[in-house]
Amino acid sequence: MKNIFYVGLAQSFFKRNAASLSESAVTQHPIETSKEAGEKSGSKQKNGDESGNTVVVAPPEFRFMYPEFLPDPTMERRNKLKEKLERMDMLQRRSIIEIPEFYTGSIMAVTVADSNSPNKFACFVGICIQRGGSGLQAWFILRNVVDRQGVEILYEMYCPLIQKIEVLRLERRLDESLLYLRDALPEYSTFPFEMEAERRLNNSVVPINPIKVKLRPRPWLERWERQNLQGVENLNLPQRYYDRAKEVAKPWEKYDLMLQYRKTIPAEEQEKIYAEVHSQLQQQDLKRKIKRRRGPSSEQ
């Protein structure tokens, strides 16, 4: 029984997150066998323990939908009690404001309370180029081009000044970090402020945008040729750049198990963390869905 569970885990994991895995040879079409994925990974799964007690486990996508619940993997700074208390605070904040699922490459609109703006609220629309932090320090950076000036704003997800976070277009890109948009042509980072939320036809799988971005001519802010970027068009650099990149590259790191172990939280701990947290998150989600459905009718 356990084997089936893990196979199911692996399948749904790959279907949702194929392109993000640098080592995986599997590159599946994003919109595919959605029914299967829905069946296996949709609702919470109950797995039987050896003793016969049911152990409630969160669905495996939680790892990608709510990555900030996982603590910083540095062992010297970890403490279970502190992480537990932090998670409680995070859930409290989430009960007030909806922090939706998003990935780098999604276009979002954030409304923040601002004493200096005319109507006391400032709204910013942009594409999420990077996301990081764990716990209450989780942050993301939105980028947009306003009046031909590139603007990036770092938002802390749990800051109480944030009134609303809305995902206008939920999608992923071929890279985990889109910092190269700073050196790309401005049209790739421009999004209108009046953009409206797009409705997704297929809710179970997050689409991957396979766009290849064109960069401006050099000089650049970083050495993009050394970073193995998938979402960038052919850089057209002289061969010596690529040769030097090869000399400087560390191809053995993908075989370094200890490096990966130190950078991540082990799967068993992740399961425990999400098991603790998922019932509350699902309840909050349900409440919001009901409110949304009732919303127009209650306003009448």
Added chain:
Amino acid sequence: MSTVGLLRTLFNPKILPSNVTQLQSLNRSPFLLGFLFNHEQVRNMSRVKRRNTHPGYWLPLKNVQKKDDKISADNLRFVREVIQDKYKNKSPLKGSELQIEKTEWDPKTKRSGVIARNIGRQQMWDKDGNKIVCTVLHVLDNHVIRYIPPEEYVKTSRGAIHFKNKTPLGCLVVGAEATNPEKFTRQYCNLFSEVGLLPKKTLSRFIITPNAALPPCTPITAGHFLVGQAVDVYGKTVDHGFQGVVKRWGFKGGPASHGATKFHRRGGTIGTGRDKARVWPGTKMPGHMGSERRYNRGLMIMRINMKYNVIYVKGTVPGPTNSIVRIFDTLLPLRKLKEAPPHPTYFPPEDGTQKEEDIWDSSLHVYGSPSISV
């Protein structure tokens, strides 16, 4: 006057011979300044040896070898049964069960402190939206082991040093982190068995006025402190090991390029050739950095969680995460307690009505409350 004499009078203004004022006016002339090469460093011998890292001579030498008791499995099982019988069924003592004299708190009272563990840092926001970084301190299972009255404490070697020219005060011995008695010697366990407690890993002495005395076996929890109160936190700073002069003393080192040969992070000169003609004791050089006793004073308590016994303190605390610290009421005169805190310590109400589980400071934004609109 010789250069040495000049230097002496310049750097030791307390010595006042009749011709000092003359020298001071000469002092400002460019001739003299040029002669002295704008030499600003004041070197004195007061802090010759900062500290050492080996433990004090009065502490027992630690023998960290694995014990080879050669105890049979049956006997080990028997020992464990005895431990179980001795220590189980110990319910936490309530305030009414303990015999505590009713004493009044006054601003000159020194209360007991608390042993806690620094479990990390968490950020919170205040009602204006400003971020406040707080250190999370987990108050461990503190129990009073013994109270030593002032007359007795002064006779001990430590007490004699402490109260050499001051009025003697009492000493409260508090222990934290109950552990398996198998890990300790019989003598160490006896310290606690007199009181009926499991042996504690950490012990601490807190100097208190006699009116704040507590009987043995009293539990001390996070409720001992008030939200909004200022505390001093004692800990041993992060051990950086053997460090160079740039990190240890903040020297600038040398240029990274422009032809600098082997001089990037070195100290440079360690003395003049003329004056004293040797390296002065206390000269800043590479060496062991960190693992020093420090007090961070006047830290404000922003939030107390009574259920988990956790205190959130504004600012940072000496020592790395998961290290033991001691917390006391602050000594700083402007931040001292003005109203009575739980004296001599806090006891939860016995009629079952729990006070608030999570107490926040009034300036903080509570996470469950609506977003701030400015």
